[in-house]
Amino acid sequence: MRLLFIVQGEGRGHLTQAVSLAQLLQKAGHDVIGAWVNVAKERPVPAFFVEQFTAPITALPGPALVYDPQTNALDLKTTIWGIVKQLPTFRQSVRQLKEAIQTHKPDIVVNFFELLGGLTYGLHRLSTPMVCVGHQCLAFHDTFTFPKNRWLDKLLFRALVRLNSWGATELFGLSFDQQNDVPERRLRVMPPLLRQELSDCCNQSRITDACPYILAYTTQPGLVSEVLAAHRQYPEIIVHYFNSSTQEAQEQVGNQLFFHRIDGTRYLRYMRHCVAVVTTAGFESVCEALYLGKPVLMMPQPNHYEQACNALDGQRVGAGLADNRFDLRQLLTYLPTHDQSVSHRFRSWYASGEWRYLIALERLTQPSKLFTDTDSTHV
Structure with a gap:
């Protein structure tokens, strides 16, 4: 398989997941052809990712979270306003992603919970299958626990997950423990992707x-x-x-x-x-x-x-x-x-990740086998 990654550059988590999955795939003989990484204005791609990710890396301007320097609280107003001001730049990033996918023709696109990936697929309806990877995808699992009395936050959070996974063939919900898949929501529960x-x-x-x-x-x-x-x-x-x-x-x-x-x-x-x-x-x-x-x-x-x-x-x-x-x-x-x-x-759950990811990704190239009754990634 030839795979192209789209990675959220906010924090270390999604970048670390991308490195881990790339190592797993390359060990199995598959080809990770590159990573397109969302970086906030004036921030480079983190050095640890450049050092550990062996395929070509392309930085893309994208949305970023803004925190209050005094209270450390997430500043939603400033975050949203910053996104609105940079919409023309983000449109260019979406076009660049679309052209990259059409040019390189990967078998699968793996989106590590990056909004630009969801917008690219939602707006352009690309034929290459995309999987969205992230713990956040478990927001669509019936057993996921949300904080009480914060219905608006829950609504906004699930809306963000929908946007980031827009157009995805499947969602890989990274979980602390093994749980049932949710086929009707295209959600597959998967082990974490952690650094070597x-x-x-x-x-x-x-x-x-x-x-x-x-x-x-x-x-x-x-x-x-x-x-x-x-x-x-x-x-x-x-x-x-x-x-x-x-x-x-x-x-x-x-x-x-x-x-x-x-x-x-x-x-x-x-x-x-x-x-x-x-x-x-x-x-x-x-x-x-x-x-x-x-x-x-x-x-x-x-x-x-x-x-x-x-x-x-x-x-x-x-x-x-x-x-x-x-x-x-x-x-x-x-x-x-x-x-x-x-x-x-x-x-034990984490150790099962290697075969689960390989089987699940290989099935993305065979639509007739998605979430079948004999799915060996669901135990």
Whole structure:
């Protein structure tokens, strides 16, 4: 098979999924011919993706989320206004995507939850089958848990998922656990796509810290204040905090508080030996903790409805606790009750991903076999 990727460049999650799926496909002898990546204005394609993705990469101007620098809340008004102002640019990106698909003639287009991909297929009705990949696709699963009393947010979120998957032949809903497919909605429940370093880190030597510690990770600068407040409340607890504001490899901020610049490899090493993880409720971050058997305090960014959904879904499968703030007291109370068998079930589910993806993608080129009664990807 020849596959072309369209990737959302907001955050690391979708980019990491693209790298993981490309490695899986190339190992099986398939050809990933390139990735078209949505990047916000004045932001390059992240260096880790350029280094790890072996096919040609094309940057496309596209929509981006905007956060309030003081409160760290998602600023919906500014986000929407920014999209409206750049509509002419986005139309050009859609035309460029359409021409690329028609020129390269891939067998399948894989859209990692990028709006430009949905618009390209919805507006131009291309014949090449497209699959939309993302945890967000589970919004159409009957068992998915939404935050209570936020009906407008739910409506808008599902509308976004529809737009991003517009024209898709199938939706691959990445899930923390195995669930039934929903054929009538073209939804196939699939294991997460995680970076190779996750399994590699288990074979690395231990880090020098011998004392138990909490690992924290955020990408938005506004959450630094939450970590500092938690440290003042529990100054005796060692906290290693990876964040986007720190430029040094490691910086001691308090007696037991250490800041680290974001480094994927070092972060995984620290996760392997921590007692618990505190992070915003990004899907990949929670999956990595599940894989390594670490309880998680999932702290959605303010106004970020998708992360609020992720936190509830993670809590449902037993990954840890969902909370709106960095509450170490609640986390410490929870730790003795955490069920380690959750990690074993997750690893088994994740390990089935290789054959599930290969079979599901091969069937996209054979429409008569989509969601048949003998579908071996549904167990």
